[in-house]
Amino acid sequence: MTNRERVKAVLNGEKPDRLPAVEWASWWDQTVNKWIEQGMPRPEGDDPIQRFYGLDPLRQIWIGPKAADCPAPAHHGAGLMEDEEGYEALKPYLYPEASIESAVQTALAWKEGHERGDYAQWLTLEGFFWFPRTLFGIENHLYSFYDYPELLHQINQDLTEYHLKCLERVLPIYQPEFMTFAEDMSYNLGPMLSKECYDEFMLPYYKQVIPVLKEHGVKVLIDTDGNVEPLIPWFKEAGIEGVLPLERQAGVDVNRIRQNYSEWIMVGGYNKLVMHLGEDAMREEFERILPAMKSGRYVPSVDHQTPPDVTMEQYKIYVKLLKEYGKKAVED
């Protein structure tokens, strides 16, 4: 099987020759710098870290709805606007054609390798919780559900139209194996917002975009950290089919999810916090998630970026075990 066929098979609930050995998250710069100090060659060219560790390549196109010259927030979590007037002033920097064109060019450049099956691909669109948060800032976004409901609807409708325009250009060129809506709408205690707010401010917009993705055979996932389990029924209602990264630290259990949702697609779920503890601890963690790995529709992967306290040698052990258990998962 090719890398692409393998990912496709798992997402469709079919049996692959082995599970894909992929990392969905790009690597933390602090981690990469430490690995370079420890002897990893400085990353250059296509999929350099995957090649060094022997991982299967998985390539991502992220279509950002902000132009390259869009003003940056003053600090992490700060906003770019406060109200309707601010949104209108910011609009010339939003929903740029250039991002669509760049995605088209990347899709074209990667088309041959993708069709040959050298790598699987995924697409990311900024979601209806994530994007308004980047405009309002973290705290004001949470107030906006009550202070600026009409503006929030306007932003999400504008974003929907932009997504549809992007998909119209990109999907005829390539069909990624899966896509994610970047959201981060949950934390360690569950959802950041009520079901009522989700139903009013997010669900109608998912319902406009998701059918287009599905028409092109793209599996629709959501990227939200923290304890995502209580939100799965909400997502299913929108037509979303799976989630990443399934953070263990927030109490997420891939085996429990599988018991409750037999067809739910999962990516991630491997507790990053055991990786610095050595091979025995890493093996124990693989044993924990093995039932879910065997159940299908699950691509095991680190449950967010690998932390900087994981050495290059420890990461090599992790990849070795990922491959070992990836074979074990498909044995009869």
Added chain:
Amino acid sequence: MAIIQEISEYLQKGRAKNVKALVEQALSEGVDAKEILNDGLLSGMMIIGEKFKNNEVFVPEVLVAARAMNTGLTVLEPKLAEIGNEPVGRAVIGTVKGDLHDIGKNLVAMMLKGAGFEVCDLGVDVDADTFISKAEETSADLICMSALLTTTMPNMKDVIDELNNRGLRDKYIVMIGGAPINDSFAKQIGADYYTPDAATCAETAKKAVMEKAS
């Protein structure tokens, strides 16, 4: 009293303008300021805290309720100062050095205020010296620290170590929280309490201050 009940209900809905108007009305009708505070504002905030703990309301609802409480408090504070009302306790709170995440810390600060504490919010990226010197300056009972990152949580221990170095450890109740924190980490670094959410933090803080005073 109906107006007190109304203050609590509007607060729970996050209706700051209504809360302000009702607190002004209650004061003009001669209602005791302490009653407005305890049975209207703080009681409303406690209900929100309990609902938050039980996942019946979520972060946006807590934020707008807390804003309504603060609006009411602004009206009430001159009267409370006049009659010499003392807070339940005093707290300094901040996100530890190297960490810029503050939403969890802000929620805890709001809940502590809602439980009747006077809160000095030190913001984010707070070093050990600032935590301790502000605690000394404000005669705090509590030092509350928050961290979101696994890379910054060890900085909580620096604050506790510095309290020990200065011979001040027993003077303060040290509480910690944040996504990567748990009870065993709290024990490991010598904090007094870890609480998993903002509402539980406020409840625990109240009990801890009362126990220490008795």
